[in-house]
Amino acid sequence: MFNVFKLILVQKKVTILGGGESGAGAAILAKSKGFEVFLSDKGQLHQKYADILNKENIPFEQGQHSEERILASDLVVKSPGIPDKVPLIVALKEKGILVISEIEFASRYTDAKLIAITGSNGKTTTTLLTYHLLKTAGLNVGLAGNIGDSFAWAVAEKQFEYYVLEISSFQLDNIIDFHPYISLLLNITPDHLDRYGYDFQNYVDSKFNIIRNQQASDYFIYYKESEVIQKELEKRNPAVGRIEVSLDNALEAGSYLENGTLVSKINGNALEIAFAELPVKGPHNAINALSAISVAQLLGIDPEKIREGLKSFTNAPHRLEQVEVIGGVTYINDSKATNVDSVFYALGSFDQPVILIAGGVDKGNDYSQIEALVKSKVKGLIVLGKDPVKLETYFAGKVPQIYATDDVRDAVNKGREWGVPGDVVLLSPACASFDLFKNYEDRGDQFKAAVRNLTQ
Incomplete structure (x- = not known):
């Protein structure tokens, strides 16, 4: 160094x-x-x-x-x-000439302990929740990275003992000595393949850069049921201390979901809380919450402080955000779901019949991952985008009805037409937004405005 x-x-x-x-x-x-x-x-x-x-x-x-x-x-x-x-x-x-990322540059000028969070999905929720747990427990902690605030700017002007950083694969591509004390890898599913030569392994390698400089005294928190992560760990066998998160298995040491209860056993500390008490829902958010709890446990935060923080958390918008209930139909904005894996978790969060609004700029998507869920849960597919052909073709005959449009208001009106009390109209696009919108926030905001216009 x-x-x-x-x-x-x-x-x-x-x-x-x-x-x-x-x-x-x-x-x-x-x-x-x-x-x-x-x-x-x-x-x-x-x-x-x-x-x-x-x-x-x-x-x-x-x-x-x-x-x-x-x-x-x-x-x-x-x-x-x-x-x-x-x-x-x-x-x-x-x-x-050396070319590095901003997170690499900033990390060279701080002695703070870094908690770095990556994954194809769930990064922002987990980062915000982790930061919230540490902040409400009284730690001197900063929030930065891909979430919107510049890590370098914070290092230049503030003094924090900890940083919680949301880190994208693009940021990890240009690191050399970036060294988190605690790293989190929530999942790895195909995304941004256009950036990685349509080679999934290139994307996997980028994500695993997060543990590149970690040592035995550091910690790596990861989702146990990810076959991709497990395969890479077997291949790489890193020296870093490992903390598992599981939805399917009770762990002697680690964090897991059991009979609706979040359980964490780390460094001799034990914590239990009913998942239903948290403001976030769905199996993907159980993974996110268990990961954030694991960080708090590793840092020795009192379990009661962790419980208080979990209950008081407010998630960022555009992530399974309930907009309105109109005529018994619930409208959900999940515009941040820009890949297929996100839609998989979104569909898994609902037991009601779903009218799914999806589409946009396809990033090499493989829709087979959600085919079974779509067949069992989706009563109608509304394709929102300039090029609906791939989605229309793939799901033809697999859902009762398909409608294509390039107007978000038209999509919402069609959802209202198809919906009956008890249904969910879910915007969960699986695609990038820039064919019709500035970004996913703009897409979500226009969706919410169109839904609220239904009540006028």
Whole structure:
């Protein structure tokens, strides 16, 4: 580690690629450490970040990349949204210029204990819940990463003893020495395959970077029933201390669900709480809750404090969010479900008949994972997107009725037409949103507005 710090100290010119939250934060941290900083964004900066960079006297450009200037850098901190295969990144690496992620850069300037959370699904809920449990127990803890707040920005301006970090595979792609004290891997299912050459193993390798630098004195919390995770652990056999989370097995040491009760036995501490007492529902949220409880247990938080925190938690929007009950039909916004695995868990959360609204930009989805659930639970499929063919073709003859539209209001109206008291109209798209919407939040917000318009 000393050699890495020595390397960074002699690097003077730092270029930040990407001027969003992580990029602006990295620029502020770099300036605070005395580097000559330049930020470059091929798109247009949000005015908020342009104003901040101007205030901090950090030079930047937008609408282009000045390659000659960037290729003269000693170090480049790259936005997670920029793939490694773009020509500029390839050119940097060919020249031997170190390209790292913001989380890697920030981690070099903090002594805080890092709790890093990743997975194809459930990252945000688990991160928010873990942070909530630690915060309400009185720990000096920060929240950052993929959840929206820049880790580097927090490191530059605040002093926390712990950080709870939501970490995406894109952020893990460009780490070198990033070293969590506790890492969590909730699941690995096919996602972002377009970014990983349509090779699932590449995506798996990216996720497993989270334990790359962990040691025997660190902890790795993972979902025991994930065949992908188990296979990789057998292959890699990492030295890190392992904590299992299970929905199917009572564990002598670990956290599990048994007869509707969340049970955690870690480091001699025991905790039990009825899952029904928590504000989050569904089997996927049992995994998320058990994972967060495991972190709190490892940090020695009093069990009663953990119970209090679990009961007072409020989840982020767009995750199985109940919007309204109209005419006995419940409308659920699960717009964050941008892959098939998320929809699997969403459908598993309901016993009522479901009218499913799905569709958008397909990321190489395999719908066989949800075929049985769709056949048994879905009374109607509404395909919302510019290209409905794949979903229509796959589920033709497997659901009683299918309707395609590119208008969210039309989709909601069709759900109302098909619904009867006791039904659930579920927006759980399995796809990205950018064919019709700015992002999944915009999709969820428009869905909620359309539902609430039904009551007017």
